[in-house]
Amino acid sequence: MKKKITVQICTGTNCYVFGGANLLDLEKNLPSEVKEKVEVKGATCLGFCKDKKYGKAPFVLVEDELVSEADVHKVIKKVMQYVDKVVD
Amino acid sequence: MVDNNAIRIKRELITKISQLAFEGRLVEEIDKVPIEKFPKGGISTRCCVYKSRAITKYRIMALLGFRVEDEEDELKALSEYAKEGLDRQNVSPHVLTVIDEACSACVRVNYFVTNACKGCLARPCVINCPKGAIEIRDGQAHINPDKCVNCGLCMKVCPYHAIIYVPVPCEDICPVGAISKDETGKEHIDYEKCIYCGKCMVVCPFSAIVECSQLIDVIKHLKSDRKVIALFAPALVGQFQSPMEKIAGAIIELGFDDVYEVALGAEVTAHNEAIEFKEKILEGENRFMTSSCCPAYVEMVKKHIPELKSFVSTTRSPMHYTAQMLRENFPNAILVFISPCVAKRNEALNDEYVDYVVSFEELGCMFIAKGIDVDSAEEYVPKQRAYKSGRGFPVIGGVSEALKYYLSDDDKQKLSPMTIDGINKKSINLLKSMVNRPLPNVNFVEAMACEGGCVGGPTVISLPKIASSKIKRWIESNNK
Ligand code: FES
Numbered sequence: 250m251k252k253k254i255t256v257q258i259c260t261g262t263n264c265y266v267f268g269g270a271n272l273l274d275l276e277k278n279l280p281s282e283v284k285e286k287v288e289v290k291g292a293t294c295l296g297f298c299k300d301k302k303y304g305k306a307p308f309v310l311v312e313d314e315l316v317s318e319a320d321v322h323k324v325i326k327k328v329m330q331y332v333d334k335v336v337d
Numbered sequence: 338m339v340d341n342n343a344i345r346i347k348r349e350l351i352t353k354i355s356q357l358a359f360e361g362r363l364v365e366e367i368d369k370v371p372i373e374k375f376p377k378g379g380i381s382t383r384c385c386v387y388k389s390r391a392i393t394k395y396r397i398m399a400l401l402g403f404r405v406e407d408e409e410d411e412l413k414a415l416s417e418y419a420k421e422g423l424d425r426q427n428v429s430p431h432v433l434t435v436i437d438e439a440c441s442a443c444v445r446v447n448y449f450v451t452n453a454c455k456g457c458l459a460r461p462c463v464i465n466c467p468k469g470a471i472e473i474r475d476g477q478a479h480i481n482p483d484k485c486v487n488c489g490l491c492m493k494v495c496p497y498h499a500i501i502y503v504p505v506p507c508e509d510i511c512p513v514g515a516i517s518k519d520e521t522g523k524e525h526i527d528y529e530k531c532i533y534c535g536k537c538m539v540v541c542p543f544s545a546i547v548e549c550s551q552l553i554d555v556i557k558h559l560k561s562d563r564k565v566i567a568l569f570a571p572a573l574v575g576q577f578q579s580p581m582e583k584i585a586g587a588i589i590e591l592g593f594d595d596v597y598e599v600a601l602g603a604e605v606t607a608h609n610e611a612i613e614f615k616e617k618i619l620e621g622e623n624r625f626m627t628s629s630c631c632p633a634y635v636e637m638v639k640k641h642i643p644e645l646k647s648f649v650s651t652t653r654s655p656m657h658y659t660a661q662m663l664r665e666n667f668p669n670a671i672l673v674f675i676s677p678c679v680a681k682r683n684e685a686l687n688d689e690y691v692d693y694v695v696s697f698e699e700l701g702c703m704f705i706a707k708g709i710d711v712d713s714a715e716e717y718v719p720k721q722r723a724y725k726s727g728r729g730f731p732v733i734g735g736v737s738e739a740l741k742y743y744l745s746d747d748d749k750q751k752l753s754p755m756t757i758d759g760i761n762k763k764s765i766n767l768l769k770s771m772v773n774r775p776l777p778n779v780n781f782v783e784a785m786a787c788e789g790g791c792v793g794g795p796t797v798i799s800l801p802k803i804a805s806s807k808i809k810r811w812i813e814s815n816n817k
Binding site for chain 1: 577709710712
């Protein structure tokens with residue numbers, strides 16, 4: 250059984266206004282061989298925007314790792330670190 | 338859309354200013370903001386923190402509603418501008434401003450000799466330059482910016498393709514040639530030509546062109562006892578992932594007393610347009626008619642293709658009809674239009690019923706400033722529900738669709754629409770040519786300055802595609 254890597258894009262207001270909106274077409278930017286191993290979901294406010302210690306919005310969770318000031322490039326980089334670990 | 342750092346900085350400032358205004362600390366705190374943003378030893382986005390601070394000051398000036406061009410005393414503190422802004426009774430009459438301090442990085446001359454230049458013997462660039470602007474120094478061609486007139490001949494004749502064209506983004510994108518450099522190399526907007534499409538503002542990589550905001554005026558009224566009503570452009574529904582009722586609820590949480598859909602006015606627009614279409618096209622002499630709801634398009638016709646004016650529908654815009662209805666019912670209320678674009682700001686300044694305009698991104702930043710998360714907001718159902726036809730206006734093709742609702746079955750068959758999906762040099766030429774040579778199979782032209790319609794506006798938050806599909810889902814769920 251393949252386990253997919255979950256990517257949660259925060260679409261809470263803070264994240265969305267600061268660029269979460271642009272991450273919603275993330276899947277389009279994933280390399281095709283990676284696409285099927287990844288599940289991209291939108292999420293309501295993940296709560297990170299409430300505390301400065303987490304950095305700046307937008308926030309994305311790749312599995313349980315936090316990406317702050319996320320952009321397409323940063324998220325893909327993080328996803329790639331996981332790709333190799335996925336058990337086929 | 339935040340697809341670059343300049344937009345992030347802009348939105349951080351809008352959020353900060355909103356926060357200070359809501360908390361009543363604007364005058365006290367505002368002078369500190371540029372320093373807090375760029376502290377000593379911190380990271381600067383420019384040559385040094387001092388320049389970053391100076392530019393931030395001008396950005397804030399514009400957010401307070403002032404034009405950077407009007408600065409008389411460089412020592413005048415932001416707190417003084419804030420005080421003036423909070424005291425003013427009338428809305429700031431300006432729409433756009435250029436931060437000259439931020440605008441300077443672009444080339445003065447559009448042609449640039451790269452290292453591929455061999456300093457060849459033939460030197461066609463030197464020989465063909467009509468202004469004698471090119472000389473060979475240290476084995477390479479050099480263009481003298483004082484002599485160059487940007488004709489581009491040198492690029493065409495270079496056998497090595499060593500000379501390239503370097504655009505100035507704002508000049509390049511402006512569809513009507515309204516922005517150009519002065520002697521000092523700073524961009525100036527010619528308001529005789531400007532159509533307020535906002536494309537220069539979006540494209541400038543230094544975010545040197547900004548809107549003169551009405552943010553603090555609106556927040557001042559939200560905190561007062563006056564009744565303040567938000568009327569939102571239907572494109573707003575695509576700007577957040579939550580349902581319309583949640584967005585409306587979040588607007589109420591900001592302190593607005595009520596929320597109305599501008600889609601209501603869009604129904605009036607479509608209704609009137611259908612009558613006019615029947616009279617002028619189906620029963621009259623005119624070959625075609627164009628829509629009139631996009632203010633940048635209307636401004637473009639007025640300033641650049643006056644001969645097309647008689648083809649433009651005389652129907653007023655959805656914003657106008659909605660505000661008129663509200664003004665009749667609430668003569669003393671303050672009416673704030675929630676807008677996807679710059680051109681609506683200009684239209685509102687000249688509209689007898691609309692008091693203020695807040696852009697989509699400003700609204701989003703106001704939510705953040707007040708700690709409101711749209712999805713957690715309590716749902717608010719606007720008292721008057723709009724129909725499908727009006728709600729479809731912000732997505733290209735929506736106006737033509739709406740027209741069909743108001744035409745008889747027979748007349749519907751005779752409607753053959755086309756869309757102008759974005760105003761650019763090419764579509765302007767097409768429209769120009771249509772005055773004398775109407776297209777054979779077109780009797781209605783739906784013209785939108787922004788690609789995709791209002792969902793592609795210059796102050797939107799969502800990707801236009803995502804906004805369009807959200808709006809379509811919203812319309813479908815509303816089976817009227
Ligand atoms: S909005 Fe994304 S963490 Fe709160």
